[in-house]
Amino acid sequence: MLDRVRCQIQVRAAGTRKAQTFKGIDEANRTYGWDLTAHSRKTIRRTVKVEGAASAEIEGTTYTFTRFEGSAA
Numbered sequence: 001m002l003d004r005v006r007c008q009i010q011v012r013a014a015g016t017r018k019a020q021t022f023k024g025i026d027e028a029n030r031t032y033g034w035d036l037t038a039h040s041r042k043t044i045r046r047t048v049k050v051e052g053a054a055s056a057e058i059e060g061t062t063y064t065f066t067r068f069e070g071s072a073a
Helices: 025-032 038-051
Strands: 009-013 020-022 053-058 061-067
Touching: 009 025, 020 025, 025 038, 038 053, 038 061
Parallel strands: none
Antiparallel strands: 009 020, 009 061, 053 061
């Protein structure tokens, strides 16, 4: 059931201060054109929900995923 509940996430590339807000990891995956597997997205989603943040190296860049609490503008 944990995977069914979506939460907004913020994605920030290493070395940058600006984070982008997405409705979920699937939207971020489509926007960035990463082609992450379902298992990878599920792992990131679960880690963010349980721990509050996750990081992953995707195509040579490290990204930080955090839970977004608030309204996306």
